[in-house]
Amino acid sequence: MDPIDTLRSEHRLICRFIDTLSMAVKELEEDRTPPPEFFGKSVEFASEFADTFHHRKEELVMFRQLAQKKSGAIDGRIEALRYQHDQGRSLVAGIRDSIGSYSEGDPTAIATVRENGAAYVSLLRHHIHTEDEIFFPMAREEMTDDEFAALTIEFDKERERLGTDTFKRFNKVVLELVAMLEDDQ
Amino acid sequence: MKPIETLSNEHGLIRHFLDNLTMATELIENGQHPSEAFFEKAFTFARVFTDEFHHFKEEYVLFTQMAQKKRGEVDAQLEALRHEHERGRNLIASMDKALPGYAVKDPIKTGEMLEHLGAYTALLKHHIHVEDHIFYPMAEKTLTDADFAAIAGEFAKQHEKHGGETFETCHKMVVDMGSILTHVH
Numbered sequence: 001m002d003p004i005d006t007l008r009s010e011h012r013l014i015c016r017f018i019d020t021l022s023m024a025v026k027e028l029e030e031d032r033t034p035p036p037e038f039f040g041k042s043v044e045f046a047s048e049f050a051d052t053f054h055h056r057k058e059e060l061v062m063f064r065q066l067a068q069k070k071s072g073a074i075d076g077r078i079e080a081l082r083y084q085h086d087q088g089r090s091l092v093a094g095i096r097d098s099i100g101s102y103s104e105g106d107p108t109a110i111a112t113v114r115e116n117g118a119a120y121v122s123l124l125r126h127h128i129h130t131e132d133e134i135f136f137p138m139a140r141e142e143m144t145d146d147e148f149a150a151l152t153i154e155f156d157k158e159r160e161r162l163g164t165d166t167f168k169r170f171n172k173v174v175l176e177l178v179a180m181l182e183d184d185q
Numbered sequence: 186m187k188p189i190e191t192l193s194n195e196h197g198l199i200r201h202f203l204d205n206l207t208m209a210t211e212l213i214e215n216g217q218h219p220s221e222a223f224f225e226k227a228f229t230f231a232r233v234f235t236d237e238f239h240h241f242k243e244e245y246v247l248f249t250q251m252a253q254k255k256r257g258e259v260d261a262q263l264e265a266l267r268h269e270h271e272r273g274r275n276l277i278a279s280m281d282k283a284l285p286g287y288a289v290k291d292p293i294k295t296g297e298m299l300e301h302l303g304a305y306t307a308l309l310k311h312h313i314h315v316e317d318h319i320f321y322p323m324a325e326k327t328l329t330d331a332d333f334a335a336i337a338g339e340f341a342k343q344h345e346k347h348g349g350e351t352f353e354t355c356h357k358m359v360v361d362m363g364s365i366l367t368h369v370h
Contacts, residue, residue, distance in 0.1 A: 029310040031318070080292030087296060107265050111272075111308070118307035119300035125214035126299050130292070133216055 003062070003151040004136050010054045011128045013171060017045050020177045022121045027181070028114040036103035038180045039095055039113055041173055046092045046120070049170040053162055055085045058131070061154045062139060069142050081135070084127045091120040188247065188336040189321050195239045196313050198356055202230055203306050205362045210302045212369050213295065221288040223365045224280065224298075226358055231277045234355035235309075238347055240270045243316075246339045247324060254327050266320065269312045276305040 001009070021042055024034045063078045094116040101109035143151075159166065186194075206227060209219045248263045280301045286294025328336070344351065 025307055029307055029314060031311065031314050077292065080296070083293050084296050087300065091300070111269075111311075114307050114311060115304035118303035120303075122210055122214055122299040122303035123296055126216075126296065129214060129216050 001152075003148060003155050004140055006155055007054070007058065007062070008132065008136065010049075010167070011132060013167070013174060014050050014054065014124065015128060017042070017050070017174050017177065018121050018124050020174065020181065021117055023181055025114060025117045025121060027184070028110065028117070032184075033102070033105075033110060034181060034184050036099050038177060038184075039099050039102065039117075041177055041180070042117075043092055043096045043099070045170055045173050045177070046088070047096075048162075049166070049173070050124070051085070051089060051092075053158070053166050053170075055088075057155055057158050059085060061151060061158070065147060065151065066139055066142060069147075074138075077135075081127065081131070084123060087123060088120060088127070091116040091123070095120075188333055188340055189325055191340060192239070192243065192247070193317065193321065195234075195352070196317060198352070198359060199235055199239065199309065199313060202227070202235070202359050202362070203309055205359060205366060206302055206306050208363075208366050210299065210306070212366065213299055213302075217369050218290065219366060219369050221284060223362055224284055224287070226362050226365070228277055228281050228284075230355055230358050230362070231273070234351065234358075236270070236274060238343070238351050238355070242340055242343055244270065246336055246343075250328065250332055250336060251324055254332070259323075262320070266312065266316070269308060273305060273308055273312070276301050276308065280305070 024038060024042075027034050059082060063081065067075060067078050095113050098109040098112040098116075102113050163169070209223060209227075212219055244267060248266065251259060252263055280298055283294045283297040283301065287298045
């Protein structure tokens with residue numbers, strides 16, 4: 001698959017995950033508490049799929065390639081996208097650290113999960129929109145076929161490294177998350 | 186009007202305000218840019234109406250009365266509600282700090298605005314839910330007619346202090362916020 005199409009298709013899966021997380025935040029707003037396993041799996045998805053699998057390809061492969069190509073002209077924008085990845089990681093870490101106390105009904109931990117969950121949803125939706133609408137079309141215009149071919153090879157290496165079934169595995173995780181919320185209602 | 190009815194009506198207006206914030210969040214998530222004026226109005230509403238007018242009556246009148254009546258039994262719950270008021274104030278202050286950067290479309294400050302907006306709306310929606318469904322019904326069961334008459338007297342003093350028209354002025358502010366959002370491109 002073309003590298004931009006690969007990233008876009010990963011965005012669609014991340015969007016489905018975010019929609020599910022947003023439903024869980026809504027439950028929390030109404031004083032219902034989805035099972036702690038839901039947030040455990042959400043952290044797994046955010047860390048392993050969104051971050052290690054997807055963002056890594058953007059940060060270490062595509063952003064780097066594009067930054068060189070534009071000779072500093074978009075460094076500020078790329079820095080902002082990287083910063084948003086960092087912010088996302090830190091919000092997810094906050095959720096991860098709170099799950100133990102969340103499962104014991106600790107109100108501070110529940111509040112952290114609720115607030116960090118809501119913040120993560122908004123941040124990632126905006127981030128994905130920016131990449132889909134501005135950054136990917138720019139990459140499409142700027143990069144040559146040879147460069148795309150080189151990107152494809154790098155992406156394949158990443159896929160090999162984390163397992164060729166990574167997308168399929170995390171697609172299943174999202175379906176499990178949806179089922180958990182449905183069972184909880 | 187009965188004091189609990191007064192507070193519930195105020196919650197209605199705060200919910201309307203939160204719906205505006207949610208709409209603004211969704212617009213930013215989709216790459217649009219609600220104006221600085223929208224957020225200036227929002228922060229004024231949060232400070233003047235939510236905090237000084239509404240939360241003040243809860244913290245210094247209703248919570249105090251309930252704490253005395255229940256003799257320590259609900260102190261932890263009241264402390265949690267007070268803590269959430271404080272947390273809301275901090276999130277508004279953080280958004281206010283990010284506003285100048287947001288106004289010039291700084292992507293990092295825009296991300297910060299989104300995170301705080303998500304956290305603030307989730308916090309307040311949950312807070313209002315808990316008060317409407319747990320705390321106010323508990324107050325209605327616990328307090329006597331004489332207690333409520335005393336609370337109504339204190340509320341009247343507060344309304345007097347704020348100028349009698351606070352609800353109407355702030356209601357207009359929320360309507361204006363909605364109108365600003367309909368013109369966002």
